[in-house]
Amino acid sequence: MSTEQLELLEYFMADAQYARVEEVLSKAQNILVVTHISPDGDALGSLTAMGLALKQLKKSVTLVCDDAVQPKFAYLPLSDSVERKPVWNREYDLLIAVDCGDEQRMGKAYTLLRHKPPILNIDHHVSNTMFGEVNIIESDASSTTEILTNMLPQIGVTITTEIATSLLTGLVTDTLAFRVVGVTAKTLRTAADLVDAGANLAEITMNSLVIKEEATVKLWRIGLNKMKMIDGIAWTVLNNKDHMYVSKKEKVSSHGLGNMMADIDVVKMSAVISEREDGRIRVGFRSRPPYDVSIIASELGGGGHRLAAGCALDIPLDEAIEQVLEVARRSIAEQEAALNLDK
Numbered sequence: 001m002s003t004e005q006l007e008l009l010e011y012f013m014a015d016a017q018y019a020r021v022e023e024v025l026s027k028a029q030n031i032l033v034v035t036h037i038s039p040d041g042d043a044l045g046s047l048t049a050m051g052l053a054l055k056q057l058k059k060s061v062t063l064v065c066d067d068a069v070q071p072k073f074a075y076l077p078l079s080d081s082v083e084r085k086p087v088w089n090r091e092y093d094l095l096i097a098v099d100c101g102d103e104q105r106m107g108k109a110y111t112l113l114r115h116k117p118p119i120l121n122i123d124h125h126v127s128n129t130m131f132g133e134v135n136i137i138e139s140d141a142s143s144t145t146e147i148l149t150n151m152l153p154q155i156g157v158t159i160t161t162e163i164a165t166s167l168l169t170g171l172v173t174d175t176l177a178f179r180v181v182g183v184t185a186k187t188l189r190t191a192a193d194l195v196d197a198g199a200n201l202a203e204i205t206m207n208s209l210v211i212k213e214e215a216t217v218k219l220w221r222i223g224l225n226k227m228k229m230i231d232g233i234a235w236t237v238l239n240n241k242d243h244m245y246v247s248k249k250e251k252v253s254s255h256g257l258g259n260m261m262a263d264i265d266v267v268k269m270s271a272v273i274s275e276r277e278d279g280r281i282r283v284g285f286r287s288r289p290p291y292d293v294s295i296i297a298s299e300l301g302g303g304g305h306r307l308a309a310g311c312a313l314d315i316p317l318d319e320a321i322e323q324v325l326e327v328a329r330r331s332i333a334e335q336e337a338a339l340n341l342d343k
Protein backbone atom coordinates (compact mmCIF):
# COMPACT_ATOMS: atom_id res chain seq x y z
CA MET A 1 0.00 0.00 0.00
CA SER A 2 1.29 3.48 -0.81
CA THR A 3 1.78 6.11 1.87
CA GLU A 4 -1.17 8.01 0.46
CA GLN A 5 -3.43 4.97 0.63
CA LEU A 6 -2.24 4.26 4.13
CA GLU A 7 -2.99 7.81 5.23
CA LEU A 8 -6.44 7.56 3.70
CA LEU A 9 -7.05 4.28 5.48
CA GLU A 10 -5.91 5.76 8.80
CA TYR A 11 -8.22 8.69 8.20
CA PHE A 12 -11.24 6.44 7.66
CA MET A 13 -10.34 4.26 10.63
CA ALA A 14 -10.14 7.29 12.90
CA ASP A 15 -13.42 8.43 11.37
CA ALA A 16 -15.11 5.12 12.17
CA GLN A 17 -13.80 5.33 15.73
CA TYR A 18 -15.14 8.84 16.18
CA ALA A 19 -18.50 7.62 14.84
CA ARG A 20 -18.53 5.22 17.82
CA VAL A 21 -17.78 8.14 20.14
CA GLU A 22 -20.71 10.06 18.67
CA GLU A 23 -22.90 7.00 19.13
CA VAL A 24 -22.10 6.51 22.84
CA LEU A 25 -22.43 10.25 23.45
CA SER A 26 -25.81 10.41 21.77
CA LYS A 27 -27.13 7.80 24.21
CA ALA A 28 -25.74 9.51 27.33
CA GLN A 29 -27.08 12.53 29.21
CA ASN A 30 -25.35 12.40 32.62
CA ILE A 31 -21.66 12.05 31.96
CA LEU A 32 -18.81 11.62 34.40
CA VAL A 33 -15.35 12.62 33.15
CA VAL A 34 -12.37 11.35 35.16
CA THR A 35 -8.66 11.94 34.83
CA HIS A 36 -5.69 10.42 36.64
CA ILE A 37 -4.42 10.85 40.19
CA SER A 38 -1.64 13.47 40.65
CA PRO A 39 -2.96 15.27 37.58
CA ASP A 40 -0.57 17.04 35.19
CA GLY A 41 -1.36 19.62 32.52
CA ASP A 42 -2.46 17.06 29.95
CA ALA A 43 -4.76 15.38 32.48
CA LEU A 44 -6.42 18.66 33.51
CA GLY A 45 -6.39 20.09 30.00
CA SER A 46 -8.19 16.99 28.69
CA LEU A 47 -10.61 16.95 31.62
CA THR A 48 -11.66 20.59 31.27
CA ALA A 49 -11.72 20.57 27.46
CA MET A 50 -13.98 17.52 27.55
CA GLY A 51 -16.16 19.26 30.15
CA LEU A 52 -16.58 22.35 27.96
CA ALA A 53 -17.22 20.23 24.88
CA LEU A 54 -19.94 18.20 26.61
CA LYS A 55 -21.60 21.36 27.92
CA GLN A 56 -21.62 22.66 24.35
CA LEU A 57 -23.37 19.42 23.36
CA LYS A 58 -25.95 20.16 26.11
CA LYS A 59 -24.93 17.27 28.36
CA SER A 60 -24.95 17.31 32.15
CA VAL A 61 -21.34 16.79 33.15
CA THR A 62 -19.36 16.06 36.33
CA LEU A 63 -15.56 16.48 36.28
CA VAL A 64 -13.61 14.47 38.83
CA CYS A 65 -9.99 14.01 39.86
CA ASP A 66 -8.84 12.24 43.05
CA ASP A 67 -6.15 14.83 43.77
CA ALA A 68 -6.43 18.60 44.01
CA VAL A 69 -5.83 20.89 41.03
CA GLN A 70 -2.49 22.64 41.60
CA PRO A 71 -2.89 26.44 41.95
CA LYS A 72 -0.82 27.03 38.79
CA PHE A 73 -3.62 25.46 36.73
CA ALA A 74 -6.25 27.85 38.12
CA TYR A 75 -6.34 29.64 34.74
CA LEU A 76 -7.92 26.59 33.10
CA PRO A 77 -11.62 27.07 32.41
CA LEU A 78 -13.79 24.93 34.72
CA SER A 79 -10.76 24.20 36.96
CA ASP A 80 -12.78 25.45 39.95
CA SER A 81 -15.55 22.97 39.26
CA VAL A 82 -13.34 19.86 39.31
CA GLU A 83 -14.54 17.68 42.17
CA ARG A 84 -12.41 15.37 44.30
CA LYS A 85 -14.91 12.51 44.19
CA PRO A 86 -18.04 11.70 42.23
CA VAL A 87 -21.42 11.37 43.92
CA TRP A 88 -20.80 7.69 44.61
CA ASN A 89 -24.39 6.51 44.40
CA ARG A 90 -25.43 8.66 41.45
CA GLU A 91 -26.11 6.86 38.20
CA TYR A 92 -24.08 8.15 35.30
CA ASP A 93 -24.84 7.00 31.74
CA LEU A 94 -21.23 7.16 30.67
CA LEU A 95 -17.76 7.56 32.14
CA ILE A 96 -15.12 9.20 29.98
CA ALA A 97 -11.58 8.47 31.18
CA VAL A 98 -8.97 10.87 29.80
CA ASP A 99 -5.17 10.39 29.90
CA CYS A 100 -5.47 7.22 32.05
CA GLY A 101 -3.27 4.27 31.02
CA ASP A 102 -5.35 1.85 33.08
CA GLU A 103 -8.39 1.74 35.39
CA GLN A 104 -6.32 2.09 38.56
CA ARG A 105 -5.06 5.50 37.43
CA MET A 106 -8.55 6.88 38.07
CA GLY A 107 -8.12 6.06 41.76
CA LYS A 108 -11.10 6.29 44.12
CA ALA A 109 -12.99 8.33 41.55
CA TYR A 110 -13.70 4.98 39.93
CA THR A 111 -13.42 2.38 42.70
CA LEU A 112 -15.95 4.19 44.93
CA LEU A 113 -18.60 4.34 42.20
CA ARG A 114 -21.51 2.08 43.08
CA HIS A 115 -22.98 1.93 39.59
CA LYS A 116 -20.17 1.47 37.13
CA PRO A 117 -21.20 3.05 33.81
CA PRO A 118 -19.75 2.03 30.44
CA ILE A 119 -16.37 3.63 29.78
CA LEU A 120 -15.12 5.69 26.87
CA ASN A 121 -11.34 5.54 27.21
CA ILE A 122 -9.35 8.31 25.49
CA ASP A 123 -5.57 8.16 25.93
CA HIS A 124 -2.14 8.27 24.28
CA HIS A 125 -0.10 5.87 26.47
CA VAL A 126 1.33 2.90 24.50
CA SER A 127 0.71 0.76 27.57
CA ASN A 128 -3.04 1.52 27.68
CA THR A 129 -4.93 -1.60 28.79
CA MET A 130 -8.02 -0.90 26.62
CA PHE A 131 -10.26 -0.95 29.67
CA GLY A 132 -13.15 0.88 28.00
CA GLU A 133 -16.18 -0.25 26.03
CA VAL A 134 -14.93 2.21 23.41
CA ASN A 135 -11.19 2.90 23.29
CA ILE A 136 -9.66 5.83 21.44
CA ILE A 137 -5.96 5.13 21.92
CA GLU A 138 -3.52 6.98 19.68
CA SER A 139 -0.05 6.25 20.99
CA ASP A 140 1.69 8.42 18.40
CA ALA A 141 -0.11 11.50 19.74
CA SER A 142 2.06 13.74 21.93
CA SER A 143 -0.72 14.18 24.45
CA THR A 144 -4.33 13.24 25.06
CA THR A 145 -5.33 16.80 24.17
CA GLU A 146 -3.73 16.32 20.72
CA ILE A 147 -6.20 13.46 20.17
CA LEU A 148 -9.08 15.61 21.42
CA THR A 149 -8.12 18.52 19.15
CA ASN A 150 -8.53 16.19 16.21
CA MET A 151 -11.62 14.44 17.53
CA LEU A 152 -13.84 17.20 18.92
CA PRO A 153 -14.61 19.03 15.65
CA GLN A 154 -15.47 15.66 14.09
CA ILE A 155 -18.15 15.05 16.71
CA GLY A 156 -19.72 18.46 16.24
CA VAL A 157 -17.86 20.56 18.83
CA THR A 158 -16.65 24.08 17.97
CA ILE A 159 -13.17 24.77 19.35
CA THR A 160 -13.76 27.99 21.31
CA THR A 161 -10.93 30.06 22.83
CA GLU A 162 -11.65 28.42 26.19
CA ILE A 163 -11.50 24.89 24.79
CA ALA A 164 -8.34 25.79 22.84
CA THR A 165 -6.73 27.04 26.08
CA SER A 166 -7.35 23.70 27.79
CA LEU A 167 -6.19 21.72 24.78
CA LEU A 168 -3.00 23.69 24.23
CA THR A 169 -2.14 23.26 27.93
CA GLY A 170 -1.94 19.49 27.41
CA LEU A 171 0.25 19.84 24.34
CA VAL A 172 2.61 22.30 26.02
CA THR A 173 3.05 20.36 29.27
CA ASP A 174 3.39 16.82 27.87
CA THR A 175 5.98 18.01 25.31
CA LEU A 176 7.81 20.38 27.72
CA ALA A 177 6.98 23.19 25.27
CA PHE A 178 7.54 21.16 22.08
CA ARG A 179 11.08 20.02 22.77
CA VAL A 180 10.95 16.27 23.39
CA VAL A 181 11.16 13.18 21.22
CA GLY A 182 7.68 12.43 19.89
CA VAL A 183 6.82 15.98 18.83
CA THR A 184 5.87 15.71 15.16
CA ALA A 185 5.04 18.22 12.47
CA LYS A 186 1.44 17.26 13.14
CA THR A 187 1.83 18.21 16.81
CA LEU A 188 3.06 21.66 15.76
CA ARG A 189 0.24 22.08 13.24
CA THR A 190 -2.28 21.06 15.90
CA ALA A 191 -0.78 23.67 18.24
CA ALA A 192 -0.95 26.28 15.48
CA ASP A 193 -4.66 25.52 14.99
CA LEU A 194 -5.23 26.08 18.70
CA VAL A 195 -3.37 29.41 18.61
CA ASP A 196 -5.59 30.33 15.64
CA ALA A 197 -8.60 29.46 17.80
CA GLY A 198 -7.43 32.01 20.38
CA ALA A 199 -5.21 30.13 22.85
CA ASN A 200 -2.35 32.24 24.23
CA LEU A 201 0.83 30.11 23.91
CA ALA A 202 3.16 32.40 25.91
CA GLU A 203 0.72 32.75 28.79
CA ILE A 204 -0.06 29.03 28.91
CA THR A 205 3.65 28.11 28.85
CA MET A 206 4.42 30.62 31.61
CA ASN A 207 1.60 29.42 33.88
CA SER A 208 1.77 25.68 33.32
CA LEU A 209 5.48 25.09 32.83
CA VAL A 210 7.72 27.97 33.88
CA ILE A 211 6.32 29.26 37.17
CA LYS A 212 7.13 27.13 40.21
CA GLU A 213 5.70 27.17 43.68
CA GLU A 214 8.06 28.40 46.38
CA ALA A 215 7.83 25.06 48.20
CA THR A 216 8.97 23.23 45.04
CA VAL A 217 12.13 25.32 44.78
CA LYS A 218 12.80 24.89 48.52
CA LEU A 219 12.69 21.13 47.96
CA TRP A 220 15.11 21.48 45.01
CA ARG A 221 17.50 23.50 47.18
CA ILE A 222 17.61 20.75 49.79
CA GLY A 223 17.94 18.07 47.14
CA LEU A 224 20.75 19.84 45.28
CA ASN A 225 22.62 20.50 48.52
CA LYS A 226 22.65 16.80 49.28
CA MET A 227 23.29 15.70 45.68
CA LYS A 228 26.15 13.31 45.01
CA MET A 229 27.54 12.26 41.65
CA ILE A 230 29.20 8.95 41.02
CA ASP A 231 29.89 7.13 37.74
CA GLY A 232 27.46 9.32 35.82
CA ILE A 233 24.68 8.87 38.37
CA ALA A 234 23.44 11.97 40.16
CA TRP A 235 21.46 11.03 43.25
CA THR A 236 20.00 12.66 46.27
CA VAL A 237 17.91 11.79 49.30
CA LEU A 238 14.88 13.61 50.65
CA ASN A 239 13.89 12.37 54.07
CA ASN A 240 10.66 12.90 55.96
CA LYS A 241 12.05 15.93 57.76
CA ASP A 242 12.89 17.60 54.42
CA HIS A 243 9.37 17.04 53.13
CA MET A 244 7.85 18.41 56.34
CA TYR A 245 10.13 21.45 56.19
CA VAL A 246 8.94 22.48 52.70
CA SER A 247 5.26 21.77 53.22
CA LYS A 248 3.24 20.49 56.14
CA LYS A 249 0.13 19.76 54.09
CA GLU A 250 0.42 18.75 50.42
CA LYS A 251 3.16 16.51 49.08
CA VAL A 252 5.53 18.57 46.94
CA SER A 253 6.62 16.89 43.70
CA SER A 254 10.33 16.27 43.13
CA HIS A 255 9.97 15.52 39.39
CA GLY A 256 11.54 18.84 38.41
CA LEU A 257 14.50 18.16 40.68
CA GLY A 258 15.14 14.80 39.03
CA ASN A 259 14.90 16.39 35.57
CA MET A 260 17.34 19.12 36.50
CA MET A 261 19.85 16.60 37.87
CA ALA A 262 19.60 14.44 34.73
CA ASP A 263 20.30 17.56 32.62
CA ILE A 264 23.82 18.01 34.07
CA ASP A 265 26.34 17.49 31.26
CA VAL A 266 28.42 14.81 33.00
CA VAL A 267 25.37 12.93 34.22
CA LYS A 268 23.75 9.91 32.52
CA MET A 269 20.83 9.46 34.89
CA SER A 270 19.44 10.80 38.14
CA ALA A 271 17.75 9.19 41.13
CA VAL A 272 15.72 11.08 43.73
CA ILE A 273 15.30 8.80 46.72
CA SER A 274 12.45 10.01 48.83
CA GLU A 275 11.19 8.87 52.21
CA ARG A 276 7.41 9.19 52.60
CA GLU A 277 5.34 9.46 55.75
CA ASP A 278 4.00 5.91 55.29
CA GLY A 279 7.59 4.70 55.71
CA ARG A 280 7.92 3.59 52.09
CA ILE A 281 10.80 4.76 49.94
CA ARG A 282 9.88 6.19 46.54
CA VAL A 283 12.53 6.53 43.89
CA GLY A 284 12.18 8.70 40.80
CA PHE A 285 14.59 8.04 37.91
CA ARG A 286 15.35 10.33 34.98
CA SER A 287 17.83 9.92 32.11
CA ARG A 288 18.92 11.40 28.82
CA PRO A 289 19.14 9.27 25.66
CA PRO A 290 20.55 6.68 25.11
CA TYR A 291 20.14 5.61 28.74
CA ASP A 292 16.98 3.74 29.70
CA VAL A 293 15.85 4.02 33.33
CA SER A 294 12.70 1.92 32.87
CA ILE A 295 14.98 -1.17 33.00
CA ILE A 296 16.36 -0.06 36.37
CA ALA A 297 12.92 0.76 37.78
CA SER A 298 11.48 -2.60 36.63
CA GLU A 299 14.33 -4.47 38.22
CA LEU A 300 13.43 -2.75 41.51
CA GLY A 301 9.75 -3.65 41.16
CA GLY A 302 8.58 -0.43 39.49
CA GLY A 303 8.19 0.75 35.91
CA GLY A 304 7.74 3.69 33.58
CA HIS A 305 9.19 5.14 30.41
CA ARG A 306 12.74 5.04 29.04
CA LEU A 307 13.57 8.55 30.24
CA ALA A 308 11.35 8.75 33.31
CA ALA A 309 10.53 5.89 35.64
CA GLY A 310 10.06 5.09 39.31
CA CYS A 311 9.68 2.46 41.99
CA ALA A 312 8.69 2.03 45.65
CA LEU A 313 10.78 0.08 48.17
CA ASP A 314 9.73 -1.28 51.55
CA ILE A 315 13.18 -1.36 53.15
CA PRO A 316 15.12 1.03 55.40
CA LEU A 317 16.46 4.17 53.71
CA ASP A 318 20.15 3.15 53.95
CA GLU A 319 19.47 -0.18 52.29
CA ALA A 320 17.34 1.49 49.62
CA ILE A 321 20.17 3.86 48.68
CA GLU A 322 22.60 0.97 48.44
CA GLN A 323 20.24 -1.12 46.30
CA VAL A 324 19.37 1.74 43.95
CA LEU A 325 23.02 2.63 43.34
CA GLU A 326 24.02 -0.98 42.83
CA VAL A 327 21.30 -1.69 40.26
CA ALA A 328 21.81 1.65 38.49
CA ARG A 329 25.59 1.19 38.17
CA ARG A 330 25.29 -2.36 36.87
CA SER A 331 22.53 -1.45 34.43
CA ILE A 332 24.46 1.51 33.04
CA ALA A 333 27.50 -0.73 32.48
CA GLU A 334 25.29 -3.31 30.75
CA GLN A 335 23.56 -0.68 28.62
CA GLU A 336 26.93 0.78 27.55
CA ALA A 337 28.23 -2.68 26.68
CA ALA A 338 25.15 -3.31 24.53
CA LEU A 339 25.50 0.09 22.84
CA ASN A 340 29.13 -0.65 21.98
CA LEU A 341 28.14 -4.00 20.51
CA ASP A 342 25.64 -2.22 18.26
CA LYS A 343 28.27 0.13 16.87
Ligand SMILES: [Mn+2]
Pocket residue numbers: 042043099124142143144174
Ligand atom coordinates in the same frame (compact mmCIF):
# COMPACT_ATOMS: atom_id res chain seq x y z
MN1 LIG B 1 -0.64 12.71 28.80
